[in-house]
Structure formats: C-alpha cells, structure tokens
Amino acid sequence: MSSALRVVSFGLGPIGLAAARLALQKTSIQLVGAIDVDPAKVGKDLGELLELGRSTGVLVESNAEAALQRLKPDAILHCTSSFMPMVKDQLLLAARCGVNVVSSTEELLVPDFQNPAIAKELDEAAKAGGVSILGTGVNPGYAMDFVAAVASAVTFDVRSVKCIRVVDAGTRRLPLQRKVGAGITTSEFQQQMATGKFGHIGMRESVALLAKALDFKVDRIDQTVEPVIAPEDYKTPFLTVKEGQVAGIRNHGYGYVGKQTVLHLDLAMYVGAPDPRDEILLDSTPPIHLKFLGGIAGDQATAAILVNNLHGVVAAQPGLRTVLDVAPPRLCR
Amino acid sequence: MSSALRVVSFGLGPIGLAAARLALQKTSIQLVGAIDVDPAKVGKDLGELLELGRSTGVLVESNAEAALQRLKPDAILHCTSSFMPMVKDQLLLAARCGVNVVSSTEELLVPDFQNPAIAKELDEAAKAGGVSILGTGVNPGYAMDFVAAVASAVTFDVRSVKCIRVVDAGTRRLPLQRKVGAGITTSEFQQQMATGKFGHIGMRESVALLAKALDFKVDRIDQTVEPVIAPEDYKTPFLTVKEGQVAGIRNHGYGYVGKQTVLHLDLAMYVGAPDPRDEILLDSTPPIHLKFLGGIAGDQATAAILVNNLHGVVAAQPGLRTVLDVAPPRLCR
Numbered sequence: 001m002s003s004a005l006r007v008v009s010f011g012l013g014p015i016g017l018a019a020a021r022l023a024l025q026k027t028s029i030q031l032v033g034a035i036d037v038d039p040a041k042v043g044k045d046l047g048e049l050l051e052l053g054r055s056t057g058v059l060v061e062s063n064a065e066a067a068l069q070r071l072k073p074d075a076i077l078h079c080t081s082s083f084m085p086m087v088k089d090q091l092l093l094a095a096r097c098g099v100n101v102v103s104s105t106e107e108l109l110v111p112d113f114q115n116p117a118i119a120k121e122l123d124e125a126a127k128a129g130g131v132s133i134l135g136t137g138v139n140p141g142y143a144m145d146f147v148a149a150v151a152s153a154v155t156f157d158v159r160s161v162k163c164i165r166v167v168d169a170g171t172r173r174l175p176l177q178r179k180v181g182a183g184i185t186t187s188e189f190q191q192q193m194a195t196g197k198f199g200h201i202g203m204r205e206s207v208a209l210l211a212k213a214l215d216f217k218v219d220r221i222d223q224t225v226e227p228v229i230a231p232e233d234y235k236t237p238f239l240t241v242k243e244g245q246v247a248g249i250r251n252h253g254y255g256y257v258g259k260q261t262v263l264h265l266d267l268a269m270y271v272g273a274p275d276p277r278d279e280i281l282l283d284s285t286p287p288i289h290l291k292f293l294g295g296i297a298g299d300q301a302t303a304a305i306l307v308n309n310l311h312g313v314v315a316a317q318p319g320l321r322t323v324l325d326v327a328p329p330r331l332c333r
Numbered sequence: 334m335s336s337a338l339r340v341v342s343f344g345l346g347p348i349g350l351a352a353a354r355l356a357l358q359k360t361s362i363q364l365v366g367a368i369d370v371d372p373a374k375v376g377k378d379l380g381e382l383l384e385l386g387r388s389t390g391v392l393v394e395s396n397a398e399a400a401l402q403r404l405k406p407d408a409i410l411h412c413t414s415s416f417m418p419m420v421k422d423q424l425l426l427a428a429r430c431g432v433n434v435v436s437s438t439e440e441l442l443v444p445d446f447q448n449p450a451i452a453k454e455l456d457e458a459a460k461a462g463g464v465s466i467l468g469t470g471v472n473p474g475y476a477m478d479f480v481a482a483v484a485s486a487v488t489f490d491v492r493s494v495k496c497i498r499v500v501d502a503g504t505r506r507l508p509l510q511r512k513v514g515a516g517i518t519t520s521e522f523q524q525q526m527a528t529g530k531f532g533h534i535g536m537r538e539s540v541a542l543l544a545k546a547l548d549f550k551v552d553r554i555d556q557t558v559e560p561v562i563a564p565e566d567y568k569t570p571f572l573t574v575k576e577g578q579v580a581g582i583r584n585h586g587y588g589y590v591g592k593q594t595v596l597h598l599d600l601a602m603y604v605g606a607p608d609p610r611d612e613i614l615l616d617s618t619p620p621i622h623l624k625f626l627g628g629i630a631g632d633q634a635t636a637a638i639l640v641n642n643l644h645g646v647v648a649a650q651p652g653l654r655t656v657l658d659v660a661p662p663r664l665c666r
Contacts, residue, residue: 022489028548087368138487145660150483153641153662154471154634156355206415215666284664286630297619301487308486315658318651325648328479329486329535331617333548 108135349412441468
C-alpha cells in the first residue's frame with residue numbers, strides 16, 4: 001500500500017464508534033473526519049467519545065456535505081440506519097462528492113431486493129461519481145450467507161443450504177441483550193415485535209443474498225420470529241432473566257422453490273444459549289459441513305468487516321456493488 | 334445470466350477432464366472446444382474421453398492457436414502444468430487471442446512469488462488483450478490459504494495462522510495414492526523427493542498467498558516434507574500398504590517474520606489418516622477457529638473451483654489477477 005486511505009466515519013452509534021476505533025488503529029487507513037447529527041456528540045473530539053484518553057484531532061461535525069466537500073476522503077464508514085430509504089440521501093451525497101462507501105445498512109446487502117428503485121438511483125449516482133457503494137456486515141453479510149456462498153465454490157451442485165447461528169447473548173453487550181428481549185415477558189415481546197424494529201434485522205436479506213449467490217430461483221422468502229423462554233433464572237453481567245421470561249429470540253429464514261425449502265437459516269440469540277457457533281451445511285456434491293467453533297463474535301466482527309472492506313471498495317469497479325462482486329474481504333493492517 | 338459463457342478446455346489430464354465433465358453440466362457454460370497435445374486424445378470426441386456414452390460434438394485438437402482463433406471463446410479452462418515457465422507461452426497466446434484464463438497452474442496462485450519476470454509479461458499481455466488470467470485451485474488456492482484470508486475479514490488483527498489439512502488418501506483416486514508415495518519404501522520416498530516433482534506442489538505458494546493476504550512481511554518461507562510410515566498393513570481399493578512402508582506424506586509450510594513463525598500450514602495426506610478435515614486457527618482478535626468436518630474433497634473440489642471461477646474471471650478487470658482480487662468464488666449453475 002503506497003499511502004493510507006483517507007476515511008471519514010459517518011454515523012457514530014455503537015457500530016460506527018467501534019468501526020472508528022478500529023480504523024484509528026490501522027496504518028493503512030487515516031481517519032480524517034467524523035459526522036453525526038447527535039447534539040451530544042457534535043463538536044467533540046473522537047478520542048473523547050471513544051474514551052481513548054487522548055485527542056485524535058478529529059472533531060465530530062453535523063454537516064455531512066460540508067465535511068465531505070472539505071475533506072475529500074477516499075471512503076466513508078457509513079453506519080447510520082438499517083433501512084435504504086433512510087440512508088438514500090446520505091449515499092447520493094457521497095456519490096456526488098466522489099466518495100466510496102462501506103455501509104452497515106442491512107437493506108443494502110441486496111439493494112434491489114426491497115428497494116429496487118433506490119438501488120437503481122444509487123447505482124447510477126455511484127457510476128456517475130466514479131465510486132462504489134457496498135453494504136456489508138456479519139449478520140447479514142457474512143456468517144449466514146457470504147460464507148455459505150464461498151463454501152459453494154468447491155462444489156459441483158448445491159441442492160439446499162442450512163445455516164445455523166447460535167449466539168449466547170449473555171456474553172454480549174447490554175444493547176444486544178435488550179435487542180433480543182432478554183428479561184421481558186412474552187406479551188411485551190409480542191408488543192415489541194409489532195413495532196417492526198425489534199429483534200434481528202436482515203434475515204430476509206441473508207436469504208435473498210444466498211438465493212442470488214447460488215442462483216436459486218426462489219419463489220418466496222419467509223421468516224418466523226419467536227421468543228425463547230428461560231427455563232430457569234439466568235444472570236448476565238447486566239441483567240437478570242427470570243424463569244418463564246424471555247431469554248432471547250429464535251429467527252428462522254426460509255427460501256422456497258415451489259413448495260421445497262432450499263434455503264433455511266436458523267438464528268438463535270438468547271442468554272444462556274449452549275454451544276455458540278456458526279455452522280453451514282450444504283446438501284451438495286461433494287457435501288460441505290463447515291463450523292466456526294464458538295461462533296463469530298458479532299460486535300467486534302461487524303466493526304472489523306466494515307473496516308476490512310475499505311480497500312476493496314476503493315479498488316472496485318464503480319457502481320452499487322454487493323459482497324458477491326467486490327474482492328473477497330480480508331484483514332487490513 | 335443472459336447467455337452462456339463460451340469455454341474451451343485446454344489440457345485434458347485428470348483435472349482438466351474432471352473440469353470439462355463439470356463444465357458440460359452447466360447451463361451457464363457452453364463447452365465449445367478442447368485442446369491437448371496427447372496423440373492418444375487428439376481427434377477424439379470429448380464424450381469418448383469422458384466415457385459419457387454420447388458424443389459432445391467437441392473434438393480434441395492439438396493446435397491451440399488455430400483453435401482459439403477459430404472459436405474465439407470467452408475463457409479457457411487451463412490445466413496443463415504446475416509451473417509458470419511451462420505455461421507461459423500458452424497464456425500469452427490466450428491473451429493475444431482475447432481469451433480469459435482460469436488456470437490450475439499452482440505457481441500462478443502468487444505469480445510474482447517464484448516468477449516475477451513472467452508475471453510482469455503475463456500482466457502486460459493480459460491488459461493489452463483486455464482479458465484476465467487467474468490461477469486457482471483447492472490446495473493451493475482455497476483450503477489452506479484463501480479460506481483463512483476470508484476468515485480474517487471478521488478480525489481486528491491476526492498475529493499468526495495455523496492451517497491443518499488431513500486427507501485420508503485411502504479414500505482417494507489411485508494417482509493421488511501414488512503421488513503421496515503410498516506403498517513405497519522410505520528409501521524410494523527419498524529418491525522420489527530428490528526429483529522435485531513428487532508430493533504436494535504448492536505449499537510455498539499457499540504460504541506466500543497468506544502472507545500477501547494478511548500483509549505479513551515474511552522474511553522467509555520454508556517447507557519440510559517427510560514420509561508417514563504405516564503402523565500396520567492397510568488396503569485401499571487400489572493397493573496395499575504394508576506395515577513399515579510409506580503410507581503417505583506430511584508436508585509443513587512455514588512463514589517467518591524474523592525468528593517468529595507467523596504462518597504454519599500442516600498437510601497430512603496418507604492412507605488411513607484419521608479425522609480427515611480442514612481446520613483453520615487464527616490467533617486473532619477475536620479468535621477464529623474454523624473447521625470443514627470431513628475435509629474438502631480434493632479432486633472434485635478442484636474441478637469445481639476452476640469451473641466456478643469462470644464467470645468471475647470474465648467479469649474481472651483485465652490483468653494477471655489473484656484469488657484475492659477477483660470476485661469471491663461461488664457455485665455457478
């Protein structure tokens with residue numbers, strides 16, 4: 001690498017901050033700016049927000065356009081929302097400013113799946129700006145979809161795929177424990193579900209990505225979400241789940257060809273979940289059975305994969321890309 | 334896919350034939366020609382060589398230049414030799430004819446590692462011809478290198494890598510059993526080793542690819558090869574190994590930074606090897622422990638990954654590429 005990539009952090013929620021923290025440690029990346037609209041963050045040094053005990057010289061600013069035009073970075077680390085309609089203007093701005101994008105927006109993983117019109121607009125803008133835009137992450141984006149796609153490379157044929165991800169939420173940060181509903185009642189769980197913003201976001205995207213990757217002509221993509229009930233009291237460092245309360249969620253995703261289930265993704269995230277792992281089974285020739293023992297650590301891994309994709313996105317051909325058509329992600333230093 | 338890729342098989346040894354057989358089954362690929370210099374094969378229909386019980390209309394021809402100029406395929410499936418100096422002219426010809434290349438040539442995996450001058454010439458020719466050239470395979474190319482690189486994408490930092498591949502040669506084809514020395518004596522093994530054409534080819538390439546992928550500044554790449562001695566008589570469908578004879582090989586590859594081993598690849602291929610598997614351990618933050626239970630089936634997987642890379646290579650930016658900078662491989666139909 002001849003010179004470091006100049007990168008701006010756009011969005012400083014938990015994932016954005018974790019990615020910024022990691023980017024600051026990379027010699028091949030220079031973090032030159034930070035954007036967030038939260039008044040509690042604007043004007044502060046990133047070092048303060050990250051509790052680094054030192055200043056970084058990077059002050060959080062709220063005007064994205066002014067920041068991108070002044071700094072002219074190679075890329076942004078974009079972590080503002082899960083939903084394409086919410087991030088469309090931010091990404092169009094980046095394209096207009098000639099800035100490449102690595103985004104944690106779950107819906108961007110398969111941009112034309114839920115938002116084909118926005119996808120088309122983003123693709124045209126990215127090509128016009130000579131930049132590439134990529135949505136990625138660990139789940140969706142890697143553990144239950146991309147890894148299975150890469151595993152299929154050594155097969156003649158794949159008839160069906162099963163991906164299992166088991167996360168012991170009890171070993172994770174408090175926001176994740178809350179996200180999966182640990183410690184609430186089943187009726188609260190149902191109320192939360194009705195909001196549509198609860199639980200794991202991206203299961204349908206994982207199924208859609210796998211269908212695209214393995215060229216399954218799926219007729220229907222479906223999911224179920226149900227609470228996992230604690231069989232006994234369980235204490236995490238942050239909270240206590242009582243017997244009979246919700247311990248977390250079980251989220252299944254399905255892709256069907258006719259009446260046949262060709263894709264089945266099974267995600268369990270609850271406190272006390274035994275045998276945490278990521279497991280992929282291809283009913284294929286030859287068969288493939290792959291396991292990440294202990295599982296892929298969600299929060300750290302998500303920050304990592306965003307940062308580790310920066311060089312690949314800058315090198316990619318312009319346009320709205322997916323993880324299937326940029327260079328394979330790998331560690332950057 | 335709008336229309337099928339037009340592909341020519343170049344080299345019809347065991348791997349080339351297996352890849353051709355698979356290509357014939359793909360609807361997104363049209364096998365339009367076959368090239369080999371073996372007089373026993375020239376003029377024959379590929380269906381006869383593959384014992385398909387039907388003719389394919391593809392006759393084996395020996396004049397590569399005439400074939401490529403007449404057929405103008407999108408890509409060749411290139412399986413002629415492990416060594417770059419042996420394939421250089423074949424690949425320059427392809428580039429001159431505007432034909433993309435997926436090659437099983439082990440040394441092409443990291444083209445500038447052992448043959449920087451040839452690599453430069455091939456890269457320039459590929460760019461001039463508007464095509465891309467890719468060396469890939471399962472070992473080297475996937476099981477002990479590429480998969481570890483992709484696994485590193487979900488980490489902050491990797492301090493060292495260990496890859497373990499255990500193949501029970503007793504379940505594999507006879508040429509592989511011969512390749513690993515099953516049934517010969519230890520002194521025959523040493524004689525064979527001295528020829529330099531024995532055992533596994535590509536261990537140094539795997540180490541070099543991993544060093545490049547994870548940006549380890551290795552000072553030295555080394556390997557050891559030793560026979561595994563049969564502790565008791567062992568019968569395969571093809572041969573018998575007597576107690577005290579060679580059952581196969583153990584091949585270690587090492588990458589050093591100073592005196593520290595940062596990359597360790599451990600390959601065991603012998604008849605009767607217990608617990609066949611591919612296993613990857615990253616000493617990383619967070620740590621990664623990945624396992625293909627039962628292992629990746631070498632012969633089938635190699636044919637598969639060659640064929641499955643054809644679409645990606647045609648779509649790639651022109652030049653001499655590596656598996657690190659083309660789209661991630663995945664099943665094609």
